[in-house]
Structures are given as C-alpha cells and as structure tokens.
Amino acid sequence: MTTMNEGAAARQPARRRADPWFFLVIGAVLMALIFAGFFPTFYLRAFVPPPRLFEDAFFTPALYVHGFILTGWFALLIVQSALVQAGNVRLHRRRGMFGMVLAAALVISVVPVMLDFLPRVTRAGLPREVALGFGAPLFWFDVFNLIGFVFLVGWAWLRRNNGAFHKRLMMLASISLMVPAVFRAAQIFLPGAPAMPISLLVVVLLVAAVFVWDFMRLKRPHEGTLWSTGVIIVTYGIAFWVGSMPAALEMVDRMF
Template sequence: MHLARPQQRTRFFLAMSLVFLAIALTGFSTTYFIPLATRTLHAPPVIHVHGILVFSWLLFLILQSGLVQTRRMPTHRRLGAYGAALAASIVVSGVAVGLHATRRDLVNGADPFVIGQMVNILIEMALFGGFVAWAIAWRRDGEAHKRLLMLATISALAPAWLRLRHLMPGVPNPFVTFALLADALLLVAIAADWIRQRRVHPVYLWGGGFMVAVHLVEIWAIESAPWQRLGRWLMDVPAT
C-alpha cells in the first residue's frame, strides 16, 4: 500500500489548522472583533476569557503542526501538557459562556430553541473534551492523535460557523445549514486521506461518524420534549 511521505501528511494538518483559524476570525468578526475594535462590545469577562482560550487553542494547533512538520518532536511533546490544560479550560469556560448566553436570551421569553441550546452546549463541550482526551490517550499513535485533534477542533468551530449568518443573512435555516457546513470539513479530511493513501483512517470513520451523528441529533432534538425538560431543569425555568 502506498503511503504518503510524512512531510506531505503534516503539511495538510498545518494547512487545516490555518483554515480553522480563518473560519474563527471570519465567523466572530461581526459579533466580537469589529465591536471590540469600535468599542461597542458590551460583554462580561467570561466572554473575553473564553475567546482568548479558543483562539489560543487554534494558535497552539498551528504551532504544534508546525513543530511536527519541522520534526521538532521533543518540543512538540513537551508542549502537549499545555494543550491539555488549555482544552480543559475551554470546556469549563464554554459551559460558563453557555449559561450566560442562555440566561441572557431567556430575558426575552422561554423560547424552546433557547431552552434547548444549553443542552447542546453541554454536549458540544463534552464532545470537544472527549476528543482531546482520546487524542491524549493515543498520543503515541501519531496518525490517530492528530486526526482526533482535528475532529475536536471541527466540533468546537460550530459557533463560528453559525455566526456566518450575520455575513450571509439570506441563508435559509442557518442553524441547520451552517451546522452541516461545519461538519463538511470532515469530508475534506476524508478526501485528503483517500487521495494520499487510498484509504480512510478509522478515526475519521468511527470518531467522525459519531460526531456527525451527535450533531444531527442536536439539530433534530433541540426543541424536543426531553431536551426541553433537561434545559428547563438546567436553567431553573418553570414548565409552562
């Protein structure tokens, strides 16, 4: 079986890391960076902390991919512990941001979508943290390790994709449309595997398949009765 050279494989993951950063910068441009630059952003500290952590993760991913490409593996391994701590901090701050955003949106009424979104946020943070933990556990298997980190980042970028609706207001049903576009990055990764190696790594099949299945359930169930009951319990919203 023909295998791509390590440098070719690594270059792809570095390129994808740069794509992830571009998506995040574009998605949050209208709701965070531009208001921040024009001093019109009014947000609690937790929003800024979470934003710093997420963008630190994206920059960390670029750095680590670059270190692998230049074969500076000892440095790459030493920095791994910082990545683990960063990911754990993102999970904690992400839940905190979700609580803040849901409470803020509930001021305008107990909309079913708003109530259900907190459940989705908890699932997304668990998914991101789970993929990172899996990647750490399999850190000695470089091929699986880097693909698991890619899946974690694809999943974490969903909020940036959703905010693209402000740049493309004509997109119908943005929650569904941009959620599907976010997961389409998995198809790019699968295609890259197939083109270079004529096979798809099992991490993409099992881990990626699980990620897509979870996102489809979230889209379908956000306003369902179980989601609403759990969301109301989490946010202490009385049943109507």
C-alpha cells in the same frame, strides 16, 4: 531493484513531510472561520459596532475569558502542526500537556457562557419565550458537542504515540467545534440564509476534506478519521434529538 527500493525510500520522508501541511492548512482554515464568526463581537469590537446582544452592557467577563481561550486552542493547533511539519516533534510533544490543560480550560470556560446565555439575551430585551425557542436547543447542542470534544481530545492524548491516529482525533475534535462560529459568520455574510444548515454543511465539508486526504495518501479512510467522524455524528445526532424533546426544553426553562 536496488534503484527502485532507494527511490521508494526517498519518497517516504517526503510523504511524511507533506502530511502535516494538510493539517496545518486545515488548522488555518478553522482559525479563519473562528475570526469570521466572532470579529464583530470579539476580535474587532473596538472598531465594528457589535449587535445589541454583544454591547458592553451585555458582554460579560466570561465571554472575554472564553474568547481568549478558544483563540488559544486554535492557535496552538496551528503551532503544533507547524512544529511537526518543521520536524520538531520533541517540542511538539512537550507542548502536549499544555494542550490538554488548554482543552480543559476551554471546556470550563464554556460552562458560564452557556449558563448565562438565556439570562443575557433576556436582559438585552428579547422576550423569554423567543429566547427559549432557540436558546434551549442550542444549550443541549453545546452540552453534547462538548462531551464529544472531551472524548476525542482525551482519546487523542491516550493515542499520542500513534501520530497518524492522534492528529486526526485532534483535528476532527476541533472541527466539531465549528458550528457556533460558522453560524455567526453565516448571519453576518449571508443575512436571511439558514445559518444552522450552512454550519452543518461546512462541518461536513471539513470532515470530507480529511477523508479525501486519507484516500489520496492511504487509498482508504484512516481508522482515526472513521472513529472521530462516528463520534461527531453520534453526539450531533443526540444533541438535536434531545434538543427537540419537550421535556428537555422544559428542563432548560426551569434551570433559567
């Protein structure tokens, strides 16, 4: 009996060490998707001719600021997971407040990008009716997606003393931001393919990966995974519902 107990006790640290590896890998996947979506317009724009919409004449300073902050957020996600994996939880916690500041900066940096989207595409030569046709639903999607992100990150901060709950909230909040990057990556690598369904499918697969990990580790979905997924479903659903309402589209038309 003693040998069995000792063996179980020895396995516990190994399990705890294995858990952050999963979140570290998922964080790296998210960063790779961000790069895949934005390499021609941001990361490698000095080497890759950007689309007309992102030529220097139409690439505003707000886009640069947002790009750097977004990159910083996903880089921090990887660093924080790596710190936990290395057992340096104290430094991980010290960087927590910086993460909250970065999350706030990310949300703030999105606002001018959202507000300038329709004016920018019309300046680039796209007819206003066409720009409104796809720009207005995207505007509402961004609004509610940000609300969901803020809710999940804020909740993660409140639950920072519960490591398992906290890291799932943070990771799924980050996964919820993937639609724009995957949308652009689909347009680049799969021209002509339905970019929005592909984007949503990738988000579903990333969320499903967290569920699979929970079942492998806990034999059930973690409470944090369930709540986070519910928030994503609700905010995405409201975003698409509002984005399809004529009154909401007219509101965007009047705003811009």
